[in-house]
Amino acid sequence: GAVVSQHPSWVICKSGTSVKIECRSLDFQATTMFWYRQFPKQSLMLMATSNEGSKATYEQGVEKDKFLINHASLTLSTLTVTSAHPEDSSFYICSAPGTGMVGNQPQHFGDGTRLSIL
Amino acid sequence: QKEVEQDPGPLSVPEGAIVSLNCTYSNSAFQYFMWYRQYSRKGPELLMYTYSSGNKEDGRFTAQVDKSSKYISLFIRDSQPSDSATYLCAMSAGGNNRLAFGKGNQVVVIP
Secondary structure, three states: OOEEEEEOOEEEEOOOOOEEEEEEEEOOOOOEEEEEEEOOOOOEEEEEEEEOOOOOEEOOOOOOOOEEEEEEEOOEEEEEEOOOOHHHOEEEEEEEEOOOOHHHOOEEEOOOEEEEEO | OOOEEOOOOOEEEEOOOOEEEEEEEOOOOOOEEEEEEEOOOOOOEEEEEEEOOEEEEEOOEEEEEEOOOOEEEEEEOOOOHHHOEEEEEEEEOOOOOOOEEOOOEEEEEEO
């Protein structure tokens, strides 16, 4: 089945550092990918829709200058958390619809990146 | 009213019992319905996918969708300790429309 790979799985860094998270669709192309944030014991919150070859679409309340998204190819989207602070610590997850899926569903998720800012 | 309602209360069952989970929704445009299983510190894993109304069975798992009642269910038969996880319902109207998630149910299967 469709596989989405996310890297790194865990990052610990100092406040003020910028952190890049990669999301790759393995053996299929994804013109659209989605980035989510999840707090402990809560559901996923959509942050933005990543579009290959064009600007990402951000959800209301998500700072686009804080969370930079680049979808440079049909198999790779990156999320960069710029000048990260402790409040940015969270679990970040990407997803992509597999090939041949009607209506962009269902989506397949990466294994997530745990970001801890000290 | 939230788009998707899922009672997040933890659920503990003995091994071998049937687990019953459900979600209700308010958006009549939803036509794609999914159940995901999420283990701690992992991304959601697709369990069941249903388009429009009807039932779908896959091994020990059965998903039901009743669009007239805006109600979806997931049943797990012969539950195993390895089924202990959080189960998220998700749905979409399709296209590039986003997924709407329930809050998730934490299920614990006791050996």
